[in-house]
Amino acid sequence: MTPFRVLLIPPDTRPPTLELPAALASMTGADVMIPPPGALPDFHTPGDTDLLGRWLEGEVSTADVLVVCLETLCLGGMIPARRVSDSLDTALERLEVLRRVRDAHPSLQILAFGVIVRVAHDNDPHEEKPYFGSWGRELRAYSTAFDRHARHGESERAALDTAHAAIPADILSDWLGTRGRNRALHLRALELLHAGVLSHLCITLDDTSEYGLAAHDRRLLEARADALGVWAHLDIYPGADEVPCALIARALRPDVTRVWVRYSGLNGPQTGMAYEDRPAGELVRVHLRAAGCVLADTPAEADFVLAVNTPGVQQAHRQPDYATVDTAHRHLPAFIDALRDDLDAGRTVSVADIAYPNGAEWRLWTLLQTLPLAQLAGYSAWNTAGNTLGSAIAFGKLAAVVTDRTAQTGALFARMVDDALYQGRARAEVRARLVEPSPFDLGDQRAAAESHLRELITPRIQALWDAHFARTGLTLEVGEAHLAWPRLFTGVFPLTVGGRA
Incomplete structure (x- = not known):
């Protein structure tokens, strides 16, 4: 029997967004195909969308399902989508590849997701446009004031006017233009869902809050979904990086x-x-x-x-x-x-x-x-x-x-290493050993951070395996831990779980 074949276009190349969904598919026996490295983003450097489109059209003929991040397909990645200046027409033209591959392969399931542009909680000039490092507080205040005014009316006008006046006009115009372009991309995706090109669509809100431009965008998209009558195959909710996992689970076990x-x-x-x-x-x-x-x-x-x-x-x-x-x-x-x-x-x-x-x-x-x-x-x-x-x-x-129980064990153990051993403990310990590290860019302290990381976490990985997984009869090889990007937020822990000894 031919294995179920999945094409995965992730939001970026971090382990939780690429390796985890691929591992979840692999443990069910599915074949997972991912784009070549140059097609995918590297932190805030966009991927090659032309290469990505060619890869998709070349691989799709033998695929059963495509799980695709719209921002990667159309704007070079989830983070680049907040930063690049590509026009809306260019993004929509890239989106049309989904219509072409669906027309050519009617049995293909396309499960897509997009991410409403976040209003970052931090003044991060690397994941956001560079001006966010200086104007993040003011942009967040405007975001909240705009949505409060939209919901509650003229009683919020003074706060909105104050917030608007605090931001240079060119910066606010650029930021709102980026948001508008991405919202228009999601509106077009809703049309593809209505037309049957997409089998399911998730539009998620990254780092959201009760009031803000993301919440305002959500309401606009929900209103369009109401008009199109597509809620049976649509979810709009808070999330982002985990959506490839959810959609792979939906595709590989379609029963409720x-x-x-x-x-x-x-x-x-x-x-x-x-x-x-x-x-x-x-x-x-x-x-x-x-x-x-x-x-x-x-x-x-x-x-x-x-x-x-x-x-x-x-x-x-x-x-x-x-x-x-x-x-x-x-x-x-x-x-x-x-x-x-x-x-x-x-x-x-x-x-x-x-x-x-x-x-x-x-x-x-x-x-x-x-x-x-x-x-x-x-x-x-x-x-x-x-x-x-x-x-x-x-x-x-x-x-x-x-x-594949070996693959399942590997995926489970990898999450425990990353989420508990690193995120829960070692990351703070590494930070404490550095000299006032920036949360956005470690600069010349990256090598020292990675050295401390390996010293701290490698024996703990082995100890966790010995305590809870050694009796499975499986084997573990531990590679050199390092950082996915030049910041402490995401670690990479090469682990190979092998067959029974």
Whole structure:
């Protein structure tokens, strides 16, 4: 039988956005094809969109499904899409390749996703246009004031006028022009969905908040979706980097999957998120739908258990946080007891740790060491709550169709290394050894950072394997850890999990 063949065009080349979705597909026995390196972006350097289009048209004849990031296809990558000056006409012309390949191959499923331009929380001149480093605060204030005025009317006019006056006209015009171009790209994608070119479309909000231009764009897109009647095959929600995982899970296990969500606190669904515009429970629901999942009424009828570690009240950035995260609103030992009972009962369990953004909660990770971690179907604790949830849900949904246990173990272990050992602990330790490092560009401290990283994390990787995975009979080879980009935010941990010894 010919393996299911997936073409994957990711938002960029970081391990969670490229290697993880590819690994999830591979563990089900699917063949995964990715574009040649020159076609994909390198940090804020755009990929070669012409090369990418040629690669797609050359490979698509034997593919069953295409999972594609619209920003990579049309503007050179998710981050370059915030920075490049390519015209809307050029972007829309590149988008037409999807119509051509669908017309030529009617059985091809095209699962696409786009990312509404974020309003960055940080004054980052590298992921955003360079002027954001100087004017980020003012642009965020304008974003909030504009949306408040749009929603609440003239009572917000003075705040909007003040925010508008604080920004040079050319900078505001350029920023709004970039947003308008990308919004028009997403509106055209909605038309492709309506025409049947796309099988499913996700439009996500990266690093969003209750008020802002991203929320305003969301409402415009939702109104167009209403007019086109495409909601059966559309999701618009907070997320970004994890969407390739969700869409691969949707494609490779197309049946609706029932999920029992177990929260670490009874108030879990109501807890607040730092980078999303809705509470945890609503965030879970939208991520389940994107992957083709629904809530189960009982654990017994569920295909898998999604174990969600929520904060007591609200996410916080530094741990431990006893004011809003580690509060009396949850009881982690009882959460661990419930997960042990789930595993003992033979239930499929995938863990999503969203108590803190950007890494595992160390208290939970310590308690998890009492469980047989190799028996988990999935684990995730990286970046935003949406990033974590989408990845953990994809692990859980695909667990029933895994054919390569070695690949599944490798994908699971890689997330534990990155999300817990690095994001949860070692990243801060490396930062502490450097001299006032910039969060945006390490400059000449990159080599020292990577040396410290290898010294700290390599023995911990081996110790985690020995404690929880050595009894699987599989083997582990650990390569040299390094950084994906010239900043501490994303590490790369080459790991090779081999067949039984």
